[in-house]
Amino acid sequence: MIYFNNVSKIYNKDSVALDDVTLTVSAGEFVSIVGHSGAGKTTLIKMILADDKPSDGTVFFESVNIHKINSNELTKLRRKIGAVFQDFKLLSNKTASENIAFAMEVAGKTDEEIASDVPHVLELVNLSHRAHHFPNEMSGGEKQRLAIARAIINQPELIIADEPTGNLDPVNAFEVLQILKKINDLGTTVILTTHNRGVVESAGKRVITLEKGKIIRDDKDGKYII
Amino acid sequence: MMTELRRIIKSGFLNFKRSSLISWAAILIVTITLSVITTIVLLQAVLHFSLSQIQDKVDVTIYFNTGASEDKILALKSSIQKLPEVASVAYTSADEALKIFRDRHSDDYPTIQALDEINENPLGAYLNIKAKEVSQYESIANFLKSDNALVAGSASIIDKVNYHQNKVVIDRLDTIIKGAQKLGFLITLILIIISVIITFNTIRLTIFIAKEEIGVMRLVGANKMRVRGPFMVEGVIYGCISTLITLFLFWPITYWLGKNMTDFLGFNMYEYFISNFFEIFGIILISGIVLGTLSSFLAIRKYLNK
Structure with a gap:
């Protein structure tokens, strides 16, 4: 589903974020990408979202070279990907239900679909009582659950979670992981970056370890070993 | 298409309502710009009136035997x-x-x-x-x-033509009138450019504040128009509200000028304001909407390319 072919990202000669990375993520996989801060995890995610361009190499989403498509095609591609970030990236001037509705609106869903699906997904992430609250009125765990709800509402083929537990306490972190696993069990590919050992080990899935922009391990039932 | 448009308009109004402090700051600046434009329109009228008064005093007389x-x-x-x-x-x-x-x-x-x-x-x-x-x-x-x-x-039958006696005065008046018109145009141009730059920068600032949100919208998969649209709607709202405030402000101002300054200015400003109300309203409204919308359109461009 995702193919990295010799991808490098060099900001300057002292700052190499990715160094000749080649990797494949198949449909339906749950992949954890681990590594220290600055190992290149977020850069890798940015490459998939076309939020940044590689200095060298190519990134494919199925048969599409992500960095060779125009703005309209990119917009359509992003609708196939649900993204969850450490800093949540919610729309601060929209309520919880409006944040989810926005993702549905841009995907071209009708008002009826929005009215019926939003309450369901809020219920799924246990946020029904927060439907009309703004993000700044919610706790970190609630914000992250809202971000996940927004990411899954359009049933994307891929969920990217960049350090989703970074700002959460262990209980909330565990809860977020369980939701991601459940999504994966339903067939959605999940790429998770983290440096939380507990999260990786309780996931018990494929682990790719990055160090200084290079892949140093790729274990099928990996553990967090650095 | 219609659903998209309706959602964009609704979103623009909601954003305007929810970020009220920023919205009113932008309205204040647009109002100042529109006030400058209105003042210029009125001053042009005074200048035009004064110059035509002067012009009217110049004539050539042919005296016959x-x-x-x-x-x-x-x-x-x-x-x-x-x-x-x-x-x-x-x-x-x-x-x-x-x-x-x-x-x-x-x-x-x-x-x-x-x-x-x-x-x-x-x-x-x-x-x-x-x-x-x-x-x-x-x-x-x-x-x-x-x-x-x-x-x-x-x-x-012609005794004399007084043009040649008055030539110096007429030439000088001609120079003064042309100079005044040029100066008036130049001042107008400079003031309008300054106001437009200030307005553009204020709106750019309001969009700069929202740049994170713009990035998020793009990541969620919103197309450029879906992101840009609500900001442009906000620009239109700024223009409309500022127009109403400006006209509301100039009503008493021109009334006072008409009552107290008619002798000094040579004509009644209030009567001019009232009799040309729809023209002035049109000029300000169009200026306001174009300023607000275009500034938003241009300011957001920078953040849309991701």
């Missing part, structure tokens, strides 16, 4: 009227000239007495010519001096 036949004078009058530079020609007969002279000197007993003693009308008839532009008097005067077919036979 006493006893010149009225037919010849009227023939000349109709010839002059056909000149493209001429705005109007007024004929004053010898009798009328005498009457005007007597009225003007009614307190001057010796003059009236001298006039009575002559026992005949010493004054000739005259034609008063007004040109469309001050600079055209010279060509009119030259035309009268020439041996043109139109004026053929008139030379014998």
Whole structure:
């Protein structure tokens, strides 16, 4: 589903974020990408979202070279990907239900679909009582659950979670992981970056370890070993 | 398409309502810009009025010999009227000239007495010519001096043309009027450019504050128009509200000017404001909407390329 072919990202000669990375993520996989801060995890995610361009190499989403498509095609591609970030990236001037509705609106869903699906997904992430609250009125765990709800509402083929537990306490972190696993069990590919050992080990899935922009391990039932 | 448009408009109104402090700051700036534009419109009216008043005071008079036949004078009058530079020609007969002279000197007993003693009308008839532009008097005067077919036979009845006596004053007035118009245009241009830059930067600032949100919208998969649209709607709202505030402010201001400054300005500002209300409303509304929308459109471009 995702193919990295010799991808490098060099900001300057002292700052190499990715160094000749080649990797494949198949449909339906749950992949954890681990590594220290600055190992290149977020850069890798940015490459998939076309939020940044590689200095060298190519990134494919199925048969599409992500960095060779125009703005309209990119917009359509992003609708196939649900993204969850450490800093949540919610729309601060929209309520919880409006944040989810926005993702549905841009995907071209009708008002009826929005009215019926939003309450369901809020219920799924246990946020029904927060439907009309703004993000700044919610706790970190609630914000992250809202971000996940927004990411899954359009049933994307891929969920990217960049350090989703970074700002959460262990209980909330565990809860977020369980939701991601459940999504994966339903067939959605999940790429998770983290440096939380507990999260990786309780996931018990494929682990790719990055160090200084290079892949140093790729274990099928990996553990967090650095 | 209609659903998309409705969602964009709704989103624009919601954003406007929810970020009220920023919205009102932008409205304040747009209002200031529109006030500058309105002031310029009113000042242009004052300038235009004053200049046309001055222009109206300039004329060329052809004095005829006493006893010149009225037919010849009227023939000349109709010839002059056909000149493209001429705005109007007024004929004053010898009798009328005498009457005007007597009225003007009614307190001057010796003059009236001298006039009575002559026992005949010493004054000739005259034609008063007004040109469309001050600079055209010279060509009119030259035309009268020439041996043109139109004026053929008139030379014998013309006593004098006062243009050459007034030439210096007329030329100077022409320079002043043209200078004032140029200066007025320049000041207008500079003020409008400054106001537009200030407004553009203020709106750019409001969008800068929202740049994170813009990035998030793009990541979620919103197309450019879906991101840009609500900001442009907000721009339209800024323009409309600012227009209403500006007109509301200028109502009492022009009323006061009309009441107290009519003598000084030479014309009633309030009457001008009221009689040209819809034109002024149109100018400000269009300026406001174009300013708000275009500023938003341009300011957001930078953040849309991701």
